[in-house]
Amino acid sequence: MTPLPQPIPAADVRSHEILASIRQTFAEKGFDGASMQDLARAAGMSVGNFYRYFPSKAAIVQAMCGYDLAEIQGEFAEIQIADRPMASLRDRILTHFSEESMKDGQLWAEITAAAIRKPEIGAAARQMEDSIVSLLATIFAHTTRRSLEDARVRYAGQCQMLVMLVKAMATRTAHCGAASPALAAQVVAVIDAILTDIAHDSAEG
Amino acid sequence: MTPLPQPIPAADVRSHEILASIRQTFAEKGFDGASMQDLARAAGMSVGNFYRYFPSKAAIVQAMCGYDLAEIQGEFAEIQIADRPMASLRDRILTHFSEESMKDGQLWAEITAAAIRKPEIGAAARQMEDSIVSLLATIFAHTTRRSLEDARVRYAGQCQMLVMLVKAMATRTAHCGAASPALAAQVVAVIDAILTDIAHDSAEG
DNA sequence: TTCCAGTGAATGAACGTTCACTCCCAGTCT
DNA sequence: AGACTGGGAGTGAACGTTCATTCACTGGAA
Numbered sequence: 001m002t003p004l005p006q007p008i009p010a011a012d013v014r015s016h017e018i019l020a021s022i023r024q025t026f027a028e029k030g031f032d033g034a035s036m037q038d039l040a041r042a043a044g045m046s047v048g049n050f051y052r053y054f055p056s057k058a059a060i061v062q063a064m065c066g067y068d069l070a071e072i073q074g075e076f077a078e079i080q081i082a083d084r085p086m087a088s089l090r091d092r093i094l095t096h097f098s099e100e101s102m103k104d105g106q107l108w109a110e111i112t113a114a115a116i117r118k119p120e121i122g123a124a125a126r127q128m129e130d131s132i133v134s135l136l137a138t139i140f141a142h143t144t145r146r147s148l149e150d151a152r153v154r155y156a157g158q159c160q161m162l163v164m165l166v167k168a169m170a171t172r173t174a175h176c177g178a179a180s181p182a183l184a185a186q187v188v189a190v191i192d193a194i195l196t197d198i199a200h201d202s203a204e205g
Numbered sequence: 206m207t208p209l210p211q212p213i214p215a216a217d218v219r220s221h222e223i224l225a226s227i228r229q230t231f232a233e234k235g236f237d238g239a240s241m242q243d244l245a246r247a248a249g250m251s252v253g254n255f256y257r258y259f260p261s262k263a264a265i266v267q268a269m270c271g272y273d274l275a276e277i278q279g280e281f282a283e284i285q286i287a288d289r290p291m292a293s294l295r296d297r298i299l300t301h302f303s304e305e306s307m308k309d310g311q312l313w314a315e316i317t318a319a320a321i322r323k324p325e326i327g328a329a330a331r332q333m334e335d336s337i338v339s340l341l342a343t344i345f346a347h348t349t350r351r352s353l354e355d356a357r358v359r360y361a362g363q364c365q366m367l368v369m370l371v372k373a374m375a376t377r378t379a380h381c382g383a384a385s386p387a388l389a390a391q392v393v394a395v396i397d398a399i400l401t402d403i404a405h406d407s408a409e410g
Numbered sequence: 411t412t413c414c415a416g417t418g419a420a421t422g423a424a425c426g427t428t429c430a431c432t433c434c435c436a437g438t439c440t
Numbered sequence: 441a442g443a444c445t446g447g448g449a450g451t452g453a454a455c456g457t458t459c460a461t462t463c464a465c466t467g468g469a470a
Contacts, residue, residue, distance in 0.1 A: 028322065029322065030235075030236070030237060030318060030319075030322055031235070031237075031238075032235060032236075032237030032238045033236075033237045033322065035424075035425060035426080036425080036426055036427080037424085037425080037426090045449090045450070045451085046450060046451045046452060047426090047427085047428095047451090047452075048427090048428080048429080048450070048451060048452065049449065049450045049451070051426095051427070051428080052448090052449075052450085056426085056427090057426085105321075106321050109314075109317050109318040109321055110318050110321075112314050112317075112318070112376060112380065113235060113314040113315050113317070113318040114235075115380045116310075116311050116314055116315075116379050116380045117233065117234065117235055117238065122380055125380065126380070126381060129381075156385060156387040156388070157385065157386075157387030157388045157389075157390055157391040158387075158391060160384075160385065160387065160388040160391070161388060161391040161392065164373050164374075164377055164388070165373070167373065168369050168370070168372065168373035169369075171317060172369055174321050175317065175320045175321045175327055175330065175331070176331060176334075179365075180361060180362065180365065181362075182361040182362030182363075182365065183361070183362045183365040183366060183369070184362075185362055186362040186363060186365070186366040186399075187366065190395055194391075219415095240458075240459060240460080241459080241460055241461080242458085242459080242460090250415090250416070250417085251416065251417045251418055252417090252418075252460085252461085252462095253416070253417060253418065253461090253462080253463080254415065254416045254417070256460090256461070256462085257414095257415075257416080261460090262460090
């Protein structure tokens with residue numbers, strides 16, 4: 001059922017490269033702070049050519065959301081085929097709390113702020129979060145042997161909570177540095193409570 | 206080289222009025238998105254006069270942090286003299302989750318993003334969060350009959366967690382609308398767990 | 411008179427976006 | 441072979457706009 005590596009157009013590959021190279025600039029200067037000239041320079045090309053790939057700034061953020069979502073979907077695919085998906089999920093979540101994900105936090109703070117301001121970006125960001133919630137629900141459905149629809153409504157709060165916590169921690173790390181062990185302990189405790197709670201909520205017993 | 210102007214009461218009152226009137230504009234357009242012209246118009250004055258009160262945009266945000274902090278300190282003062290401070294604290298926290306605090310969430314998303322970008326704003330934002338953590342610790346110290354220093358280190362993680370949760374919820378509300386009951390239930394459960402945990406952690410056993 | 415709150419046109423820099431342009435190369439025709 | 445051609449990749453000056461900031465100025469109160 002898995003299709004062959006999809007025939008990604010050349011322009012799409014190029015777009016991905018560009019997104020990767022402007023990521024940092026976008027995070028550092030913000031949506032309004034980063035000029036198209038800045039971004040084009042970061043991408044190593046002229047402004048005119050840059051516009052051939054992204055017709056506007058909002059389009060860049062939308063594409064960036066798609067890019068990140070694809071990456072996350074890949075992560076979830078790996079989680080799902082792991083020995084113990086729930087343990088694997090926990091590991092992945094905790095990975096996001098390290099100091100090296102500061103750049104992601106910075107970018108997400110920018111995207112979050114821009115999402116409230118510009119409806120198109122808001123839609124993209126919300127869709128991304130919904131997708132992640134869905135991916136979490138899928139894993140929970142498997143481990144509890146429930147239908148996806150059942151898991152989706154039963155664990156909606158938990159899924160949203162997890163997403164919110166990861167985002168909040170990333171953002172916090174970006175502007176305060178690595179979280180104190182005391183805070184990390186609190187967050188991990190909440191996450192573990194949620195995960196073990198769900199793990200013990202199997203449909204058959 | 207004094208970063209803060211000397212306390213002139215009249216000018217200070219005027220600054221407060223101005224801050225209150227530009228709050229919404231700042232939230233809606235963002236740090237870079239709101240022009241000085243926009244802000245001056247929102248404050249009902251000319252650009253030239255506006256510069257007499259705030260020499261730069263960063264100064265506005267710094268002042269806004271001070272303004273909000275003063276307000277919050279007032280809230281905590283009321284909490285502290287309440288019958289049951291912990292219950293009062295809980296009420297105040299839950300109040301922040303209503304739909305009407307969307308504007309605050311929007312503003313905080315902007316300030317958070319700007320805080321990562323501009324060191325001066327970052328310092329102001331961090332100082333504000335530290336102050337709130339301190340205020341929380343003070344209340345916890347009273348209810349557990351511990352010294353402030355003791356409570357500060359013992360409940361550091363819990364205090365930071367509470368601040369992070371409130372900020373995360375406000376931000377989320379600003380771009381997704383009011384939280385689903387399922388998410389709200391999760392968050393309230395965590396908050397209640399923290400508060401009752403501390404309430405039962407009295408120094409005398 | 412001096413002081414202070416307030417004005418808004420002016421300035422030059424920087425912005426997002428457009429566009430006429432060059433370069434390169436695979437095909438195609440002679 | 442050589443000449444011609446269409447089009448994608450890439451360029452950067454130019455456009456009109458908006459920006460942050462300044463400053464010569466006004467009106468009223470002390």
